[in-house]
Amino acid sequence: MAHVAVVRFPGSNCETETLAAVVRAGGTAELVDYRATSLGTAEVVILPGGFSYGDYLRSGAIARFAPVMAAVQAHAAGGGHVIGICNGFQILCEAQLLPGALLQNAQRHFTSRPVDVRIERNTTCCTADYARNEVIRIPIAHGEGRYVADAPTLALLEGEGRVVLRYVTVPGTDMPANPNGSLNDIAGICNATGTVVGFMPHPERLADTTLGSDAGHRFFTSIVSSLASGVGT
Amino acid sequence: MAEPFPGERPVTEAVVREHKINAGEYVAILELLGREPTLTELGIFSALWSEHCSYKHTKHILRKFPVDGPQVVQGPGENAGVLRLPDGWAVAFKIESHNHPTAVEPYQGASTGVGGILRDVFTMGARPVAVLNSLRFGPLDEPRNRFLFAGAVKGVGDYGNCIGVPTLGGEVSFAPCYSGNPLVNAMAVGILREADLIGASAEGVGNILLTVGAKTGRDGIHGASFASEDLTAESEKRRPQVQVGDPFTEKLLLEASLELITGHYIVAIQDMGAAGLTSSSAEMAARGGVGVELDTSKVPTREPGMTPYEIMLSESQERMLVVAEPHRLEEIRRVCQKWDLDATPVGRVTDDGLFRIIHDGRTVAAIPGQELVDGCPRYAPPAAEGVEVRARRAARPQVDDLDPVIALERLLDTPTIASKRWVFEQYDGTVRAGSVAPPGGEAGILRVAECRFGIAMTVDCNSRHVLLDPYEGGKGVVAEAARNIACTGARPLGITDCLNFGSPETPAIYFQFEEACRGISDACRAFGTPVTGGNVSLYNQSPMGAIDPTPTVGMIGLIDDVTKAVPSHFQNSGDAILMLGHRTGHLGGSAYWAEVLDTVAGAPPAVDLAAEKALQDFLVMVAERQLLHSAHDLSDGGLAVALAECCIGGPWATTVFGATVDLARHADGVSDIGWLFGEEGASVIASCAPVHVAELQRLGATLGVRCHYLGLVGEQEGTVEVLRDERSWRWSARKLREIYMNAIPRRMSGDVTEGVN
Numbered sequence: 001m002a003h004v005a006v007v008r009f010p011g012s013n014c015e016t017e018t019l020a021a022v023v024r025a026g027g028t029a030e031l032v033d034y035r036a037t038s039l040g041t042a043e044v045v046i047l048p049g050g051f052s053y054g055d056y057l058r059s060g061a062i063a064r065f066a067p068v069m070a071a072v073q074a075h076a077a078g079g080g081h082v083i084g085i086c087n088g089f090q091i092l093c094e095a096q097l098l099p100g101a102l103l104q105n106a107q108r109h110f111t112s113r114p115v116d117v118r119i120e121r122n123t124t125c126c127t128a129d130y131a132r133n134e135v136i137r138i139p140i141a142h143g144e145g146r147y148v149a150d151a152p153t154l155a156l157l158e159g160e161g162r163v164v165l166r167y168v169t170v171p172g173t174d175m176p177a178n179p180n181g182s183l184n185d186i187a188g189i190c191n192a193t194g195t196v197v198g199f200m201p202h203p204e205r206l207a208d209t210t211l212g213s214d215a216g217h218r219f220f221t222s223i224v225s226s227l228a229s230g231v232g233t
Numbered sequence: 234m235a236e237p238f239p240g241e242r243p244v245t246e247a248v249v250r251e252h253k254i255n256a257g258e259y260v261a262i263l264e265l266l267g268r269e270p271t272l273t274e275l276g277i278f279s280a281l282w283s284e285h286c287s288y289k290h291t292k293h294i295l296r297k298f299p300v301d302g303p304q305v306v307q308g309p310g311e312n313a314g315v316l317r318l319p320d321g322w323a324v325a326f327k328i329e330s331h332n333h334p335t336a337v338e339p340y341q342g343a344s345t346g347v348g349g350i351l352r353d354v355f356t357m358g359a360r361p362v363a364v365l366n367s368l369r370f371g372p373l374d375e376p377r378n379r380f381l382f383a384g385a386v387k388g389v390g391d392y393g394n395c396i397g398v399p400t401l402g403g404e405v406s407f408a409p410c411y412s413g414n415p416l417v418n419a420m421a422v423g424i425l426r427e428a429d430l431i432g433a434s435a436e437g438v439g440n441i442l443l444t445v446g447a448k449t450g451r452d453g454i455h456g457a458s459f460a461s462e463d464l465t466a467e468s469e470k471r472r473p474q475v476q477v478g479d480p481f482t483e484k485l486l487l488e489a490s491l492e493l494i495t496g497h498y499i500v501a502i503q504d505m506g507a508a509g510l511t512s513s514s515a516e517m518a519a520r521g522g523v524g525v526e527l528d529t530s531k532v533p534t535r536e537p538g539m540t541p542y543e544i545m546l547s548e549s550q551e552r553m554l555v556v557a558e559p560h561r562l563e564e565i566r567r568v569c570q571k572w573d574l575d576a577t578p579v580g581r582v583t584d585d586g587l588f589r590i591i592h593d594g595r596t597v598a599a600i601p602g603q604e605l606v607d608g609c610p611r612y613a614p615p616a617a618e619g620v621e622v623r624a625r626r627a628a629r630p631q632v633d634d635l636d637p638v639i640a641l642e643r644l645l646d647t648p649t650i651a652s653k654r655w656v657f658e659q660y661d662g663t664v665r666a667g668s669v670a671p672p673g674g675e676a677g678i679l680r681v682a683e684c685r686f687g688i689a690m691t692v693d694c695n696s697r698h699v700l701l702d703p704y705e706g707g708k709g710v711v712a713e714a715a716r717n718i719a720c721t722g723a724r725p726l727g728i729t730d731c732l733n734f735g736s737p738e739t740p741a742i743y744f745q746f747e748e749a750c751r752g753i754s755d756a757c758r759a760f761g762t763p764v765t766g767g768n769v770s771l772y773n774q775s776p777m778g779a780i781d782p783t784p785t786v787g788m789i790g791l792i793d794d795v796t797k798a799v800p801s802h803f804q805n806s807g808d809a810i811l812m813l814g815h816r817t818g819h820l821g822g823s824a825y826w827a828e829v830l831d832t833v834a835g836a837p838p839a840v841d842l843a844a845e846k847a848l849q850d851f852l853v854m855v856a857e858r859q860l861l862h863s864a865h866d867l868s869d870g871g872l873a874v875a876l877a878e879c880c881i882g883g884p885w886a887t888t889v890f891g892a893t894v895d896l897a898r899h900a901d902g903v904s905d906i907g908w909l910f911g912e913e914g915a916s917v918i919a920s921c922a923p924v925h926v927a928e929l930q931r932l933g934a935t936l937g938v939r940c941h942y943l944g945l946v947g948e949q950e951g952t953v954e955v956l957r958d959e960r961s962w963r964w965s966a967r968k969l970r971e972i973y974m975n976a977i978p979r980r981m982s983g984d985v986t987e988g989v990n
Contacts, residue, residue, distance in 0.1 A: 017666035021666075110660075112662050113662075211668065
């Protein structure tokens with residue numbers, strides 16, 4: 001069974017539902033304090049959403065120096081799976097586990113709403129249970145989600161198929177498909193080996209049919225089934 | 234006996250006046266103390282005897298609210314009200330105003346309003362799970378109003394977003410009376426195990442008092458008295474009295490407080506809100522019938538040299554006062570350290586009933602504690618209805634009616650009626666993964682933990698109706714809230730209220746207050762929804778005049794099975810459209826008159842409480858049987874606006890629906906305009922599978938609720954069509970959506986600078 005560590009930084013606020021989503025998908029999960037120096041037996045680490053340290057400076061800029069990040073770096077360096085959701089994605093970029101940066105939304109305010117995203121890479125540990133190019137609708141909620149990177153990096157990401165999620169237009173929607181001005185409509189990316197993944201949308205918030213949709217549930221079944229079958233490891 | 238703190242000003246007549254203490258009140262202070270107060274004592278009196286803390290003009294009226302019911306766990310008097318839910322759960326909730334700070338510093342004013350109300354809820358031992366708010370501003374064509382509105386929305390958003398509490402609903406409205414005095418009312422909702430409920434009553438002589446959280450600074454000194462006076466041209470100078478919020482510290486304080494409470498480490502806890510350390514310590518002592526002694530030189534401060542006066546009156550945010558048994562100190566410190574917070578002993582519970590402040594070994598205040606909290610002179614000023622209001626109620630528009638096609642488009646373009654998507658998109662609506670319905674519907678719905686049941690919540694106030702007839706308007710506010718709750722299939726359980734009015738010293742305004750409260754009371758009795766607490770905000774007036782009376786009501790409902798929650802908008806082409814309730818075409822006080830004909834006039838509808846209750850019962854019954862596909866109440870703009878909203882769909886819908894509605898068979902004597910735009914309460918537009926129409930009509934008859942069959946939901950991207958005899962009116966559903974969605978963004982795309990009034 002897949003065991004997942006969900007890291008809690010001071011100011012994290014999505015750790016409970018992230019943990020619940022893993023358990024609902026059949027995995028086991030535990031909260032790991034930001035002061036921890038070891039991730040225990042976890043095979044997957046999730047950096048959840050929230051406002052680590054208040055994000056008063058720049059999202060994720062302080063969290064990358066939290067003691068637990070050394071263990072996360074080591075886990076990633078050893079080929080272990082690391083997933084960053086929203087603030088977690090921002091931390092992964094600040095920690096240079098993923099390239100590029102997340103700047104203030106183009107519309108200059110926090111935006112919370114559903115977005116339509118296409119799963120462009122389904123060979124990561126958290127997207128394996130989706131069909132390639134499947135479009136799903138899940139929520140975003142962030143003030144700093146505008147993905148930017150220099151042209152060579154963008155070319156590399158596109159060329160190597162490392163754009164995991166991309167914002168797309170669905171007919172009838174009267175909202176801009178790209179909710180924050182991200183370059184190339186990028187919603188999520190991964191590292192060269194596909195083991196470190198970061199994205200802005202929140203699948204854990206829509207992973208239960210009681211809430212009207214479970215479009216995000218398969219991120220978590222993917223984690224559980226990929227590890228059980230050894231895919232992507 | 235207390236002595237002045239070295240260096241502090243002597244208490245002169247001018248100093249007393251500056252503290253907003255009138256001659257009678259000063260005499261009461263002299264009698265209570267048997268001597269002149271020290272400056273520190275005067276400051277303490279001025280805070281606790283301010284309108285904001287003492288309710289000196291209103292308490293005798295608030296006492297008439299119904300407060301009992303089998304569902305009530307905690308009524309008024311604590312930090313928040315608490316209602317019972319199934320399976321050992323309970324819901325704590327409260328609404329509070331932050332109007333005056335917002336008027337001078339919208340971002341911090343609104344943001345600390347959210348912070349304060351969240352603390353009121355988590356000090357009960359409840360985890361905050363939702364925020365709602367009611368915002369009122371002057372018209373958006375003025376840059377200053379856009380500045381205040383944009384700043385307040387960002388402030389509300391930034392605070393709640395950072396803490397991780399979703400905003401599940403609210404209302405935003407615009408009228409000229411709010412230009413000089415905007416309103417920000419924030420409501421927080423929390424969930425707890427009933428067994429974990431904790432109070433704010435200092436008990437146990439010898440127990441210690443601790444401050445937990447942020448250090449005390451010089452911000453917000455005299456905030457409570459600022460909130461108890463008119464806004465004037467001088468108010469800008471009050472900006473330093475507006476507190477500054479730090480949601481990150483609040484998040485840590487939230488987690489630490491809940492751990493202290495659910496781990497049973499502490500005896501009592503209270504937020505240091507308005508009047509800071511003064512009100513929290515004095516109120517906790519009075520509730521427990523004990524004395525307290527505080528040593529202000531032990532309170533952690535942000536800067537050296539703060540006087541006891543400043544420490545007692547600071548309204549620095551994100552601070553808690555905790556009462557605990559002395560031997561738990563180390564455990565409490567350990568919990569706080571886990572969350573990177575300080576816990577500092579600053580005093581103790583005593584048996585002499587005195588409220589005593591010591592600084593560097595010197596007693597700077599010693600006041601009989603019970604009298605300090607309860608002894609403020611009370612006022613029951615004269616109340617008389619204003620002549621101008623009577624004239625307005627008798628008036629009618631002096632202009633011709635507008636073509637209904639244009640009138641509906643104009644109503645949908647009215648910011649008060651139009652979609653608030655621009656607003657709630659800036660608030661996190663999905664964090665905690667419990668939100669069942671998106672914002673923009675009848676009421677927010679939240680699943681409780683992983684249970685089957687959920688809670689529905691709404692805030693409402695039609696201040697135009699309250700202005701024109703405060704008694705009927707007051708009833709109407711509760712009726713509208715209950716209708717919104719019941720539309721989702723939830724049963725109304727109880728309310729919290731935020732009573733925003735002008736100066737109580739004006740008879741016409743005091744009349745509004747008394748009558749609106751009487752209306753709220755009568756409606757709450759009829760619906761079985763007791764008042765569990767709330768807040769009074771008076772002196773909402775500026776040189777531009779007083780605000781319209783705005784008694785905002787926050788209501789909580791219980792839905793047994795969240796999977797049966799009824800959506801607010803049409804779901805399927807071919808569904809039958811029903812109008813539940815009766816139509817009289819009442820136009821007095823309507824949005825049509827106000828927004829289309831520019832005439833705030835007429836008597837608002839008399840609220841038929843029995844009909845409202847029957848409609849609520851019916852909605853809950855048919856939701857439980859899953860007979861409805863949607864339900865949407867008629868309020869501002871009447872049937873036409875409600876029908877349009879049902880077709881337009883939710884904020885993120887990818888399609889709109891047409892509809893064909895034939896009014897011919899229900900016409901009987903009501904004018905076209907009355908049918909389309911009248912507002913009479915107790916009515917709802919619903920949709921259902923055509924096969925269920927007869928069943929709904931049969932069930933309606935058992936409760937005395939008429940179910941008029943109006944027509945069918947049309948094609949996606951179709952036409953909204955209303956027929957009456959040989960007349961008909963048509964709109965493109967997509968065009969209506971565009972108008973409705975763009976009304977606020979297009980106004981906010983203009984200049985948003987601070988400007989001047």
